[in-house]
Amino acid sequence: MVKAKRLGLKERYSLMTRGLDWETTYQPMDQVFPYDKYEGIKILDWDKWEDPFRLTMESYWKYQSEKERKLYAILDAFQQNNGQLNISDARYMSAVKLWLQGITPLEYAAHRGFAHAGRAFRGAGARVACQMQSIDELRHAQTQLHAFSHYNKFFNGMHGFAHIRDRAWYLSIPKSFFEDAMSAGPFEFVTSISFAFEYVLTNLLFMPFVSGAAYNGDMATTTFGFSAQSDESRHMTLGLEVVKFMLEQHEDNVPIVQAWLDKWFWRGYRLLGLVGTMMDYMLPKKVMSWKEAWEIYWEGNGIALFHDLNRYGIRLPKYHEVATKEKTRVTHELWATLYQYGNALGLHTWVPEDEELDWMSEKYGELFDTMYRPRLLFMREQENAGKRYFNNRLPMVCQVCQIPVFFTEPDDPQKICVRIVEWADTKHHCCSDGCADIFNREPEKFVQSLIPPQQIYRGEAGGARDIFEYAEWLHLKKDVDTGEYRGSPDHKNWEAWRSEKPTPQTNSDEAA
Amino acid sequence: MSFRVTIEPLGETIDVEVGQTILDAALRAGIWLPYACNHGLCGTCKVNILEGEISHNHASAFALMDVERDENMTLACCATVDSDVVVEAEVDEEPDAEGYVIEDFLGIVARVEQLTPTIKGVWIDVDGDGVAFQAGQYINLSIGDMKHPRAFSIASPPSSANLIELNIRLVDGGEGTAYLHNQLSVGDQLSFAAPLGRFFVRKSALEPIIFLAGGSGLSSPKSMILDLLEAGDSREITLLYGARNQDELYYFDLFSGLARDHANFTYLVSLSDAADDQSWEGARGLIHDLATTHFENGFAGHKASLCGPPPMIDACITTLMRGRLFEEHIFMESFLTAADALEPARRSALFKKF
Numbered sequence: 105m106v107k108a109k110r111l112g113l114k115e116r117y118s119l120m121t122r123g124l125d126w127e128t129t130y131q132p133m134d135q136v137f138p139y140d141k142y143e144g145i146k147i148l149d150w151d152k153w154e155d156p157f158r159l160t161m162e163s164y165w166k167y168q169s170e171k172e173r174k175l176y177a178i179l180d181a182f183q184q185n186n187g188q189l190n191i192s193d194a195r196y197m198s199a200v201k202l203w204l205q206g207i208t209p210l211e212y213a214a215h216r217g218f219a220h221a222g223r224a225f226r227g228a229g230a231r232v233a234c235q236m237q238s239i240d241e242l243r244h245a246q247t248q249l250h251a252f253s254h255y256n257k258f259f260n261g262m263h264g265f266a267h268i269r270d271r272a273w274y275l276s277i278p279k280s281f282f283e284d285a286m287s288a289g290p291f292e293f294v295t296s297i298s299f300a301f302e303y304v305l306t307n308l309l310f311m312p313f314v315s316g317a318a319y320n321g322d323m324a325t326t327t328f329g330f331s332a333q334s335d336e337s338r339h340m341t342l343g344l345e346v347v348k349f350m351l352e353q354h355e356d357n358v359p360i361v362q363a364w365l366d367k368w369f370w371r372g373y374r375l376l377g378l379v380g381t382m383m384d385y386m387l388p389k390k391v392m393s394w395k396e397a398w399e400i401y402w403e404g405n406g407i408a409l410f411h412d413l414n415r416y417g418i419r420l421p422k423y424h425e426v427a428t429k430e431k432t433r434v435t436h437e438l439w440a441t442l443y444q445y446g447n448a449l450g451l452h453t454w455v456p457e458d459e460e461l462d463w464m465s466e467k468y469g470e471l472f473d474t475m476y477r478p479r480l481l482f483m484r485e486q487e488n489a490g491k492r493y494f495n496n497r498l499p500m501v502c503q504v505c506q507i508p509v510f511f512t513e514p515d516d517p518q519k520i521c522v523r524i525v526e527w528a529d530t531k532h533h534c535c536s537d538g539c540a541d542i543f544n545r546e547p548e549k550f551v552q553s554l555i556p557p558q559q560i561y562r563g564e565a566g567g568a569r570d571i572f573e574y575a576e577w578l579h580l581k582k583d584v585d586t587g588e589y590r591g592s593p594d595h596k597n598w599e600a601w602r603s604e605k606p607t608p609q610t611n612s613d614e615a616a
Numbered sequence: 617m618s619f620r621v622t623i624e625p626l627g628e629t630i631d632v633e634v635g636q637t638i639l640d641a642a643l644r645a646g647i648w649l650p651y652a653c654n655h656g657l658c659g660t661c662k663v664n665i666l667e668g669e670i671s672h673n674h675a676s677a678f679a680l681m682d683v684e685r686d687e688n689m690t691l692a693c694c695a696t697v698d699s700d701v702v703v704e705a706e707v708d709e710e711p712d713a714e715g716y717v718i719e720d721f722l723g724i725v726a727r728v729e730q731l732t733p734t735i736k737g738v739w740i741d742v743d744g745d746g747v748a749f750q751a752g753q754y755i756n757l758s759i760g761d762m763k764h765p766r767a768f769s770i771a772s773p774p775s776s777a778n779l780i781e782l783n784i785r786l787v788d789g790g791e792g793t794a795y796l797h798n799q800l801s802v803g804d805q806l807s808f809a810a811p812l813g814r815f816f817v818r819k820s821a822l823e824p825i826i827f828l829a830g831g832s833g834l835s836s837p838k839s840m841i842l843d844l845l846e847a848g849d850s851r852e853i854t855l856l857y858g859a860r861n862q863d864e865l866y867y868f869d870l871f872s873g874l875a876r877d878h879a880n881f882t883y884l885v886s887l888s889d890a891a892d893d894q895s896w897e898g899a900r901g902l903i904h905d906l907a908t909t910h911f912e913n914g915f916a917g918h919k920a921s922l923c924g925p926p927p928m929i930d931a932c933i934t935t936l937m938r939g940r941l942f943e944e945h946i947f948m949e950s951f952l953t954a955a956d957a958l959e960p961a962r963r964s965a966l967f968k969k970f
Contacts, residue, residue: 112625113664113706158706170681330657334679337658344966352942409964415937 117158125228137226143289146354150227154345159338164236168243175247175331182323183254192320193388194598195589197259200252200325201451202382203313204262206278208248209269213282215241217293224290233342234294240335247331251324259594261450261585268450268578271565273498273556274442276506280553281375285368287549291350292364298343300368304409306340307401308376312383312391319389351416358417363545369421370538374505377434381442384435384464385456393467398431423538426514432468433517436476441510443483444495448571450580452589455484475517492588496571498557503532503550504539511535527551619697623647624666624704627715628814632697638663638670639692646814648968649705654693656680661692668701712818716748716811723780725804731783731866732859735832736797737771738782740806746777749811751843752836752921754949755780757808759792765809766792769923769949771835773842780810783866785832815921815949817844823919823945824852826911828903828932830924831859834867836949837923841871845878854882856910858903858928860889862896884910903928904935915941922948933970943967 111119128136140147159167181187191197215238222234256262269275285296301309314329350357380394392400402424410420443453456464461480464472486493499508503525513519523540525532527547534540543550559565560574568574572582580586584593618631621638632641639661642649652660659679665688672680675691692705723740731737747755751774756765772781787793817825817840825844827837837855844853859865865885875883886899886906899906907915915936922929929948936946948969963970 112709113704114708115625166683167681170683171678174677330676330678333653333657334659334676337652337660340652341660348966355940405964409966412964412966412970415934415970417938 114158117155120160133226137224139224139290140226143291144360145291145350145357147227147349148353150229152353153227153229153349155229155233159236164239168239171331171334172243172247175327176250178327179251179254179324182327187323188255188258189601190321190323194259194594195386195388195452195454196320196322197255197261197594198451198453198589199313199316199320199382199386200255200322201259201261202378202386203325204248204252204265205268205272205275205450206378207309207313208245208252208265209275210278210282211241211245211248213279213286214297215239215245217282217286217297220286221290221293230294230346233345237298237335237339237342240339244332244335247328251328254324258597260592261452261580261594264450264579268580271578272448272450273501273560274445274449276501276554276556277378278375280506281371284371284549291346294342294346295350295361295364296368296371298339299347300343300365301372302336303340303343304369304406305372305376305401306336307405308397309379310336311401312379312387312397315391316383316387319391320387347413351413351418355417362418365418366422367542367545370423370427370536370542371505373427374507374535374539377438377507380435381438384467385439390460390463393464394435395431395467398428403428422541423536426536426538429514430511432471433475433512436464436468436472437511438507440476440479440483441499441508444493445499445508446587447494447496447582448498448575448578448580448586450578450585452587452592452594454589455480455487471517487588487590494587498560498571498574500533501555501557502535502539503553503555504534504542506553506555507535509533509535619668620700621697622700622702623649623707624702625709626707626713626814629718632701635696637673637693638690638695638697638701638703642692647707649692649707651693652965656691656694659691662689663692663695663706664689664704665695666702666704669698670695670701671698710814710818711820712816713814714750714816716750716753718809718812719747720807720809721747722805722807725800725802725806726779728800728802732864734864735783735785735866738784738796738800739772740780740782740808742778742780747780747810748777749774750816751839752816752949753811753813754815754836755782755808755810756812757782757792757806759795762792762795767812769813769815769833769835769839770811771838773839773846775843775846781835783832783835783838813949815923815947816840817921818919818947819849821919822851823917824854826907826915826918826920827853827855828907828920828922828924828928829855829857830903830928831864833924833928835923837921838867840921841874841881845874845881850880852880852882853878854884854910856884856886856903856907858886858888858906858924861887862890862893902931904931907932907935908939911939914939918945920946922946943969946970 127133134141218234218238218241222231222238225231225234252262269279285293288296310329314326317325317329347361350361380397383391383394383397407420410418442449446453461477465477483493499510501508509520509522511521513521521536523534523537525534525540525543528551530551532543532551534543560568565574566577568577575582575586589595618633620629621632621641622629623642626647628647630641630645630647632638639649639651649663650660652658656675657679662680662684670690672685672690673694673696675694680689680691692703721742723742725738726741727739729737749770754767754769756767758765768782768784770780771783772779784793784796786797815836827841829837834857841853841855855871865887868885871883875881884899884906886901886903887893887896888902890896890900918941920936920941922932933946946969
């Protein structure tokens with residue numbers, strides 16, 4: 105039997121795109137692409153790059169525009185239909201606020217970072233992949249803003265996300281994460297964002313938010329999530345491709361990649377602490393606990409991936425065992441911290457309801473019942489006695505991850521973990537061995553971090569003299585945008601809307 | 617009830633049950649297609665439907681766009697088939713696949729020989745034109761009234777189309793191999809389907825070949841090496857074979873003879889369980905260690921073919937990769953046992969074949 109020879113999809117694509125790039129002659133290639141060698145990554149043959157997208161610009165526009173039409177049709181219906189009334193509880197909005205303030209600006213930062221990487225690589229395949237992802241990320245930032253904008257009419261604390269992005273002390277956690285990546289070389293940037301964050305840890309970011317949105321009746325965010333997920337698969341493939349490419353091109357690349365994986369695993373894990381806290385505390389209807397998510401997505405899938413990477417000589421990232429030890433504590437420690445600094449947050453905090461505490465006992469067991477439940481109950485008792493606790497000073501934050509230095513020792517949940525590192529006769533504080541190692545590897549880089557509490561106390565925050573003046577400088581209104589959820593305008597409005605179900609008054613109506 | 621699905625550009629045809637997804641059927645048949653989320657959301661497994669009717673089922677409207685549906689695309693992880701279908705997937709073509717069509721054969725057992733205490737050689741006589749296959753392929757042998765056929769690699773070269781040799785290891789508790797070891801005798805009739813599998817020599821690639829084999833995994837390498845040497849292929853060919861002890865070592869004289877007669881063929885043996893055997897003068901230990909010692913400059917610039925028990929394959933892949941030989945140059949048989957198909961081992965998406 106003779107089979108007609110037909111061109112495969114891969115072959116057709118390579119014929120169509122072959123030879124579209126060229127070696128420059130007026131200027132040496134090293135000057136045209138000055139950034140893709142200094143990190144020490146050796147590439148012997150850029151043609152070995154497997155284009156993970158295989159998408160032409162023409163089809164790319166076609167797909168993305170259809171996605172937009174569908175997304176906006178659903179967002180329209182959601183808005184017309186007062187979809188904000190269908191969420192599980194107004195406390196859920198703290199999760200949305202955290203995403204809007206912390207994550208959406210990261211999408212925009214990713215757009216900038218990939219645009220830069222898309223200029224930096226001398227291989228055409230890698231450049232095109234980064235450029236397309238750059239456009240994707242811009243679209244994600246934009247569609248998220250549109251999806252969330254409806255909520256801004258009804259809930260407080262969302263009006264100034266762009267203003268507080270560079271000013272709020274707690275938003276320096278996600279911001280510094282990305283700026284660390286963007287100020288690295290192009291290979292480290294793609295390893296950190298595409299591989300460590302979007303591939304290894306992506307399920308721990310996306311699953312809680314998108315499933316959390318679905319569980320809590322947030323159709324706008326759920327729909328955005330679906331529209332983004334079809335892009336995410338491409339981004340993950342890019343992450344896998346770039347890491348395999350580096351590891352296969354030259355054996356000298358292996359220790360460099362290993363050091364990046366050590367660093368970005370720990371940085372990603374620290375950042376995800378915020379997401380875990382959202383899962384355990386901010387979602388009125390819980391999807392799963394942080395501990396369960398960590399077990400499935402890291403201890404299961406992540407370790408399986410590193411088992412495969414071991415064939416290249418890559419070992420598990422440093423301190424992964426510490427992250428696993430912390431899985432029963434990290435979210436409880438973080439929530440208690442957010443709770444006390446509530447006067448300087450653009451979202452609300454609270455003590456969970458009894459049935460939520462029972463859920464946590466079930467998920468976290470004895471440690472929760474002996475350490476965290478009594479503390480939460482004490483906080484509730486104080487609040488009921490009219491003494492809702494706020495710490496009105498700003499915390500010392502880690503020089504690397506910029507999270508307040510409050511995590512506990514890996515083997516002692518009763519002892520705060522502080523690591524002091526020194527460079528050029530100056531001491532700096534880190535929250536963990538993981539962060540201290542990152543500092544010590546690149547001290548010249550991390551001494552330059554602008555640490556928000558120091559800057560604020562130096563008067564750089566519009567001369568604010570205390571936390572309340574500082575919140576004003578952020579355009580956050582005391583006890584409206586900030587502070588305790590119980591008794592807040594968000595809470596009262598919600599109760600009123602839910603009991604009467606009238607057409608709600610919008611903020612702009614009030615202002616008028 | 618099932619339909620036939622042909623996967624281009626491989627030209628492989630597989631059976632897909634009604635209600636089974638194309639992706640599931642392909643992976644179970646040992647054909648890798650790109651995929652990620654496996655539930656219709658990400659779009660990684662998009663394929664073109666060239667012929668036939670399919671149902672998209674729950675493919676997300678964001679992962680499979682209307683324009684794509686109009687252009688006969690679907691997601692293999694969701695699509696089920698309503699007729700015989702031809703799909704085109706983003707997989708690498710195999711320029712060396714000769715594409716023999718699978719046929720059913722009836723043969724007579726011509727010879728049975730105890731090769732080692734646990735391995736039996738079985739020779740099956742096939743009339744007429746015999747079996748057309750590529751060295752390295754396997755057959756699905758029907759045994760007695762057992763429901764599922766058993767897969768065995770062909771140990772004889774394609775030039776011997778009328779006499780098919782199988783090397784059958786007695787599997788602990790294995791019903792099929794127990795029958796073949798204890799009851800099969802000369803003159804019995806056997807029916808089988810052949811040829812199957814995508815494990816063959818990439819002849820168009822000119823690199824030297826390393827065969828790493830263990831136990832009864834010697835069958836395919838034997839067929840491939842005989843085929844190459846018969847054709848006068850002049851590239852460097854190295855066979856590293858691992859057995860437990862001298863009793864389990866078979867075809868030693870055959871390969872030693874070939875190594876004497878062909879300057880481009882090297883034969884190395886390592887015994888893993890021969891510490892007390894004074895009469896053995898060769899290497900001891902596992903073959904991936906022997907490979908590291910023998911190829912002191914690493915494996916880059918070779919092709920490697922692996923055949924043997926899973927722990928051996930696993931150790932060899934790591935050894936080859938540490939020696940700078942990567943997935944696209946490593947080949948292995950991937951016929952899955954029924955147990956593998958039920959419970960796939962936990963693995964990541966890093967590799968396509970391993």
